[in-house]
Amino acid sequence: MPEPGNLRGSVNAWEENAFITSFRVFPIQLPRGRTALLFRGTLLCKVKSTRNFYFGSPAGAKIISQNSDPLREISRRCPQSASLTTALQGLPEDWPAELDALLAADETILAHLELDLDKALRFARGLILVTNRQLLARSGEEAAWQAFPYRNGLHLQRRDHAGVASLELLDTTGQLARWRHTLGRDTNARQVLDHFEQQRDAALTGQPVEAPPASICARCGAPLVPGQDDCPSCAKELYTPPSTWTLFRLWRFARPYRGQLLAGFILTLISTAATLVAPYMTMPLMDEVLIPYQNGQPLDTGKVYFYLGGLLGSALLAWGLGWAKTYILALVSERLGADLRSQTYEHLLKLSLEYFGGKRTGDLMARIGSESDRICVFLSLYLLDFATDVLMITMTAVILVSINPWLAAVTLIPLPFIVWLIHVVRDKLRHGFEQIDRVWSGVTSVLADTIPGIRVVKAFAQEKRETNRFKEANQRNLEANDRVNRLWSLFSPTITLLTEVGLLIVWALGIWLVTKSQVTVGTLAAFLAYIGRFYTRLDSMSRIVSHTQKAASGAKRIFDILDHVSSVPDPVKPQHLTQVEGGITVERVGFRYGNRTVLRGVDLKINPGEMIGLVGHSGSGKSTLVNLICRFYDVGEGAICIDGVDVRNIPVSEYRKHIGLVLQEPFLFFGTIAENIAYGKPDASREEIVAAARAAHAHEFILRLPHGYDSLVGERGQALSGGERQRISIARALLIDPKILILDEATSAVDTETELEIQGALDNLIKGRTTIAIAHRLSTLRKADRLVVMDRGVVVEEGQHDELIAKEGAYYRLYTAQTKQLDEQLARPESEE
Amino acid sequence: MTTSNFTLIRNAFGQLVFTGTDGEAHEGVVPVRAFAITAPDEGLALVNSHGKELLWIERLTDLAEGPRELIREELASREFMPVISRIRHVSSFATPSTWDVETDRGNARLVLKGEDDIRRLAQNALLIADSHGVQYMIRDRRALDKASRKFLERFL
Structure with missing residues (x-):
């Protein structure tokens, strides 16, 4: 075994010599923040700064992986050490140094569990190791190591309660030790358990442990398909928060309409330019017509008609173009909103029951309904306005500078203030609006909870209590709104004030310049006309902040659904x-x-x-x-x-498609009986439907209904009895002719007599199918x-x-x-x- | 079932052994609080390993000292609901979000899967379930320091 000291500085000179026979981990501090893990004669070195992993003998090392999973790489290179990955997965970086002394030279670590709780259930780091000779453990960094060599009767017991699991080590006389960890470490704990049993038996009997099949996920033991690298059940435990630039993600939905969007943009550009013609014309109107007239010259009617005509023309042009752009963009945004809604719904339906179990119906309804609508309004109204504003301001600024740079400079002074104000308020408002959205979902959730349960509410005369619950939610809504409004109400007047101050400055400077004869009265008038527009645009521009935030939080909540990966994902490499x-x-x-x-x-x-x-x-x-x-x-x-x-x-x-399900509470959708029977196979012929109904013993009672198979059943099929509904759901299962049939308490909700009727239908259903019945x-x-x-x-x-x-x-x-x-x-x- | 006339001992395997009036010894009995959050000190049950109730205890103080301490001990070793005293950092305001918190049981890191996992209890108390099902408690969110309140506010 090489001395750790000899390794210092030689990391760059190792050669590949990759074969691990037994692996034992030593921590070695290397220069420049490198940590090396040494396995008996072989070295795995991790350089923290570059995330490169070196692998090799002390004589020379080679980078084996860059920004990828080093453990998978090792196991690929050394298939003999299949359990290496298992042992090293989630290996603590600062491996306790004193372990060296506790392990024999030929001892191999097979599994480890990093404990996160100590005996008194406080958060502390401990460690359990399973080697080929013993179980080593300590529960907390200060605690002493305990070693338990394998012997007869030694066994581990695992139990969990309320998020905490405990591992108990027992022998025939009593409990030897107990360790605690949270369920986050459960996969490791189970490995410790498995390896412990295997190694104990191997140590006692002398029989070597048989290697686990290669196609098993190292973490959870699920079999893997050859060629499938990621274990489907482990991969889903990664938590990555969605990005904050949510609104830009709407581009995905806007892409199909980019032609119309471009047309809308060009129209916006032209129509904005058209609206700016009018103030420009006041300048010559003032200087060339009104002021000469005031000074005693005759009125030039030709010029008056020309300029007035120009004013009218530009107004009409702006009107026409404004109409076209608003129409086109509103059309696009409606379609975009509709796409967003239906895609979200489509995605929602693909999510697993787990997702629905944890969500409230009202909340989901609010997300798909009102949030998408809000985004739609934002895109068609506010975003459009904002774009117009930005264009208007840029164009106005250009015109102002071209007329008189000095006056223009003064006019533009309040602009940075306003931009800063917008920036400050933006953050605060966003939280506020997100909160309002959540509270609002709470209000709808109360409705969604109460209305389906209205019979219970009335039966127990709890209308008052439910009203109070609603009022409480409403009150919370009010409070959240109040908080935002406090800030928001201050915001608009401040902007107006800045506007007024700006106007005042322009007036003052303008008068001074006119007295110095540096500008004409007409120029000043044109300036004031422009500035009037300029500042009102700034004012309305500042409003975009709140709408953007509202839309962004709405978009976030929708993308929450869209980003939620189904916990029953479709396989990457499907088998048919x-x-x-x-x-x-x-x-x-x-x-x-x-x-x-x-x-x-x-x-x-x-x-x-x-x-x-x-x-x-x-x-x-x-x-x-x-x-x-x-x-x-x-x-x-x-x-x-x-x-x-x-x-x-x-x-x-x-x-x-291969599974038929008959539930305790059959759910009938609003529609005809035939549609309900054909729910799993919408293209079924009438003959098939009737045959399925006959087999389900439903044919006769259906015929007794006023419209036969075309009779409508209510929201939950209220018009039918429990047994009748159950037989329709049996017919539904029969029609898709599944190979596997599941009866989940299919007869529990009906009386014994009806059960006998259904039993006949069920016997028909079961024939020739694999059936699992719960009763x-x-x-x-x-x-x-x-x-x-x-x-x-x-x-x-x-x-x-x-x-x-x-x-x-x-x-x-x-x-x-x-x-x-x-x-x-x-x-x-x-x-x- | 009365609160006397029984014996409770701990055996070598660390299990509680309950012997009732009928003289039958039950190994591995577990004390359970009936109202774990709203009234933790009232209404406890001793249940056997099959989940069957053996004894109902109105109040822990009604018991003799021996069994009372055993039950306290057992409860302490089973109950795990860290009380958050400070939120040091949250990874993002969009869920799933990883929180670094200080609790009465030391520092911890939890993953909040969604805002729905924060349950409102009475009087500004909150119960936060992390991705592995551990429940964290906030006794009074108004009593937290300002930074923690700010973090929390974003999720409520």
Whole structure:
């Protein structure tokens, strides 16, 4: 092993000699901010300033990666050390130096976990290392290292609660140690757990650890498709905030209309120029007509007609051009707004259920509805005005300078002040307007919460309370507006004041210049006419600030949706299912909602055409498992495969075509019954629809409705009974003829009699399909080939009804509890009689 | 269920063992607060590893000292809700945003996924959930220093 000291200064002279047999990490401080990590005889060197990674023996090194992931590079170069990447991922930069002494020369670090909490649950940095000989740990930078060599009975236990996980080291006599970390380190913790078990068994039995298959994600254990470098479930954990130049991003939507936009701009240019002709004409009118007349000369009627005609002509021209530009640009901005709205909606619908779960309906509605409208108004009205203003001011400035540079200079003095004022206020207003937007969404959210629940509100006579809740939200809206208005109301008068002061200065200087005969009265009059326009434009220009901010915050909130990458993304390299058999494999699946672990290491294999009954208490993870199989969410760990293909590698819409879903609360859209049945296959023929309805036992009751299949069903299909709606949704699932069928409590919401009716429909539906049925009533699962019992996120039992009853396990308890309940229900009326 | 007539001990595995009036010992019982935020000191339950309630405790002070300390200890080792005393820096005012905060449990860094993860409680208190589900508490946002309030204001 080379001495760290010998390495100083020799970094640039290493040669490539890349082969890692065992890797052990030593921190070495090198000159000029370089940190080197030394693996047994081989060196990985990171130069902080350049982000280059050197790799090689102490004799010479070579840059192996520039601004890319060095660990992937290493693993590519040394495929033998597959777990190297695992061990080094997220490796702390300042590796504790005293580790040297604790590790034997041939000891290898296989996994590490950087703890972020100490024993008293305070934030502190600790470390757990799994080597091929022992488990090393300390919980906090000051704490002492604890070493636990592998021995019989030693095991690790992991649990989590409210965002904090704990790892406990136990042996047969009791607890040896406990370490804490937040769930952000969970993937590392699981690796520590896995490697610990493997290494312990290897150390005890003497059998070497078998290498993990190469196509597994180093961080979360999900299988990777060959050629797919990024693990789909790990990649989504990167958080990059959206850029602040949001309004410019609207260009993406403006691109298709660039022709019209250019035409609009040219029209703006000409029409602005036309409006500037009028004040220019007052100059000769004054000097050549009025003043000579006042001095006793006869009125030159020809000139009067000429100049008046010119004034009228320029006004008419400005009017015509103004109309054309406003019309064209309004047309464009409306289309732009419409594109923005529909694209946002399209994107929104592609997002996963996870996104909708965390958002309030009112907020989303406000974003797509009013925010896009605001952007639209901004583009068509305010931005246009602003462009006109800028043009006007530039042109006026040019004209003023050409008439009299001195007077022009004085006129332009307040300009820098106003620009500065605009700049100062801009920042303050933006926060204010963002806040107003959020508060406004809050107001709409109250409405969106209350109106669908109006029956509950009325039943409990809580109208007053809901009114108060609304008032509170309204009050917050008022407060937020008040804050902004305080500043805003000061802003406009200040600008007006500056304008007036500017005019005063021009008057004073003008009079002085006229008395000195340096300018004519006509020039002064023209100046004052120009300045009048000039300053009113400045005033209105300053208003653009607030509108820009409003539009920018609106745009930000829309791009929030557009930038949100679906957490069930379409694969980069999709695999297509040619023929679906319907075999489902669930491998070591784990899933969390926020900080609540719902599924842990679920393994399940379902053969094509088999019917599985999922049973368990509510909250045991049944529905979550089904949601994962439908890919409404993506698994946190592990993988779900259909016919051996990871569902994450199949395009989402293609995959869902093979899945039929019947829910507890069937949702009917506003439309006819036929449209509702054909929802998953809009081009279905009438024959197909009728056949599906017949098979679903829905045909007869549909015929009893006044317009048959063309009868309208209300917003939620209110006119139909629960059983009828359920049969329509069964017909809907039948029509798309899926290979995989999921029944999520399909019969829970109906009475036993209706259940019998539906059961017939369901039996038709199940035939020849892989079926997963969730049911509370165990009696509805009689047809299942196999029952899978879940409890608190794990599969506890599998088998047929009789086997499971004979086992007297979890299923037996569920079953007896239900039958007992049923017996009690039956017994009670008798005893009362 | 009464608050006497039971024993509570900690075994070598660090688990709490509860023995009720029926004499059955339950290993790995867990104390749970019923109103963790609004009334943390009233209404605690001891539940077994299957989530079944074994004992309802109206007030912790009703218990004898031994079990009370054990329960306090266990709660302290389970409960994790750092109270933010200062926001030092936020990476951006658009979410997702990374915050550097000072808490009563030391300095921490949290990722706020969206403004919706800030939950308003009564009296200017806020509960902030980070991307990994850890809940951070702000007892009174008006009592924070000016810079922190400014940061926070942008997200409310």
